[in-house]
Ligand code: SF4
């Protein structure tokens with residue numbers, strides 16, 4: 001495995017990452033009755049809203065404390081309090097998730113202190129739960145904002161007590177369809193659960209009759225409160241830093257049984273999740289999933305020749321890349337480029353654990369890169385397929401390589417939130433798309449143009 | 454719904470109260486404004502200059518969110534479609550970002566050989582106190598091309614201030630080039646950003662009239678052309694919000710007259726051409742213009758009437774960035790037989806809103822710097838069949854089962870010019886008349902109430 005260092009330059013060209021408050025906002029949108037509020041200038045909130053809207057195609061309200069010049073000099077306390085006041089009176093939220101921005105971090109606003117003051121001034125009746133997370137984008141990227149926000153919610157809302165039968169699961173930054181599937185699995189196992197965040201409905205909802213100022217759905221605050229009493233907590237994501245791992249926190253703080261698993265993409269990683277759930281539920285894996293698994297293996301066999309030795313370039317958040325790579329390796333493909341704009345520091349190590357030894361030396365691992373770095377890797381490696389978000393489209397077009405759209409954002413297609421990546425079912429869909437893209441490439445390039453394969 | 458106390462004077466219902474209207478204010482904290490920031494304003498204006506490097510000095514987000522999101526087309530180089538950022542990290546936040554900016558500039562110039570560089574300051578740069586001016590000057594002297602700082606720190610005002618900062622930056626280019634050989638019948642097109650190729654349509658009209666376009670500012674923009682812009686006889690200003698200031702500066706410095714125009718809708722488009730012909734006081738040109746206009750109208754009118762037949766009597770809401778665009782849209786909708794019952798903008802001025810009030814019928818809601826809670830309420834209250842806005846408004850309309858037309862910078866269909874009016878009508882028609890609404894709660898409710906709803910029989914729908 002080659003750890004690829006981004007080549008030295010002082011400018012980022014076409015970033016392969018977004019900023020921390022975006023991740024945090026997404027988490028807050030996955031809590032029932034919650035409104036995200038960014039402490040900083042108006043622009044950050046608006047840009048993040050439109051970026052999310054372009055993917056989810058749903059209303060995404062994110063408030064801003066709307067700094068002016070004087071707030072950057074005298075601090076943003078007054079603005080933040082006014083913002084809270086206005087959000088409360090317009091939205092009547094159950095929870096307000098406050099994320100900082102580069103600006104409020106740089107001027108050194110002490111958000112906790114401001115919130116304490118606000119709580120005193122506002123009084124208890126009718127006051128929503130207030131959660132705050134520090135998300136300066138000059139440290140980390142959107143995925144850090146995501147994990148930090150989950151951790152903040154748990155640390156600031158969860159409490160302990162006698163254990164219940166509930167299982168808590170932290171799914172990571174996955175699609176709305178993935179979240180729905182996870183819930184279905186947990187229900188089929190007969191488990192009582194908390195999933196945090198759960199934006200499966202809030203960010204991918206039904207058509208409305210009257211306007212909902214806060215979209216229905218999301219993880220209930222009452223369940224988050226009880227998270228310390230879970231019998232077990234599962235964190236999906238191996239590249240996540242220890243301080244960000246909410247399952248580990250619950251384990252340490254409340255003695256909850258903690259598990260850290262990978263994103264369940266492919267047979268092996270999904271098996272690990274299903275086996276864990278089977279143990280927790282004390283029952284066999286439901287027949288429905290055994291059948292899905294069987295069909296998936298059947299499809300692996302049917303199509304294995306189209307895939308063997310084919311090279312893929314995968315990019316996105318570290319855990320998505322890891323999950324994809326593990327899946328690709330198990331169907332005989334080579335995850336030749338594993339790239340991420342984030343810096344988890346763990347991707348190479350985790351890949352080494354999951355990939356077979358034979359793949360050593362065939363995989364370029366690159367953390368902290370932009371699309372210009374990825375372009376150069378593509379020039380060198382010449383992969384057969386790109387797997388990642390829609391921001392890779394210019395490269396796919398330039399090099400004539402098919403792009404399998406996964407993850408976030410999908411800005412040039414409809415249905416990004418409905419893409420399934422996880423479980424046997426999601427892997428099946430992914431598998432079919434990849435195989436068909438490769439067949440299509442061959443078909444299109446063939447002078448014969450056969451219509452039968 | 455309750456309009457927030459601090460915003461009461463930014464909502465007005467025509468015919469109900471004396472007209473006391475507040476606007477051009479900083480957005481209320483916590484109100485979920487649809488506005489962006491100063492940086493956004495600057496970026497919008499300068500972005501279409503296709504042979505310049507646009508470097509965003511700040512953390513990665515501000516640049517990432519603006520990467521290739523706008524439909525501003527170029528007939529040649531496409532440097533503007535790349536996203537460059539200094540991606541400031543903690544080290545620079547503490548120690549200053551000037552060295553990194555300097556290096557970034559040198560590397561970009563050597564690699565891409567741009568005609569000029571624009572360096573956008575973002576919020577954080579305003580706080581850590583980097584001296585953009587000094588770094589730009591140094592690099593400019595070293596590399597021999599204009600390296601222009603754009604003072605667009607997000608918190609220093611509203612989007613409008615961003616327009617101003619961009620205009621100030623443009624003034625640093627204008628005047629650098631030679632003006633010989635420029636026709637006495639010449640114009641600059643200000644405030645058209647060549648979305649979906651619109652400036653090509655407009656340029657073609659002027660060419661047919663015998664008018665030379667010196668520079669598109671900034672649609673399909675080129676540095677060398679903008680440098681010659683002071684040689685034009687007349688400035689045509691569209692999108693009053695963004696470019697009036699530049700026209701003012703050019704008038705002061707170069708004595709160039711300007712004309713307010715709009716290229717949306719038949720009336721306004723025709724007037725944009727006639728106004729120019731009148732300005733040049735050339736009978737031949739006037740004749741050519743009349744021929745052009747009547748020919749173009751003849752080509753689109755019959756089809757427009759067909760659309761009108763289907764759309765007449767339906768109601769619309771308009772919420773756009775600049776108020777000037779709203780005027781044109783109200784008129785264009787009227788041409789289609791549609792009534793505008795909610796109208797607003799992010800950045801309109803007092804005069805703009807007074808004009809809007811004149812233009813609209815009684816009962817129309819006029820709103821400044823609105824938010825999703827208000828907008829969703831207004832469009833339901835007024836039972837509109839169509840909402841015209843941008844990306845952030847679209848889901849509000851769709852969630853409620855209301856047709857939508859994108860009139861913002863992401864659009865991929867040209868809406869300017871006579872042909873643009875036809876495209877606009879087609880888009881409105883296709884959205885309003887789609888059979889999908891029959892499944893939405895809004896439609897079903899109106900049916901049980903016995904309202905006249907957006908009927909759609911298979912014979913009409915394409
Ligand atoms: S940091 Fe400032 S400049 Fe950047 S998007 Fe936010 S408000 Fe705009």
Ligand code: SF4
Nearest residue numbers: 019044102137514515
């Ligand atoms: S200032 Fe920071 S938080 Fe705001 S958009 Fe830019 S990177 Fe994101």
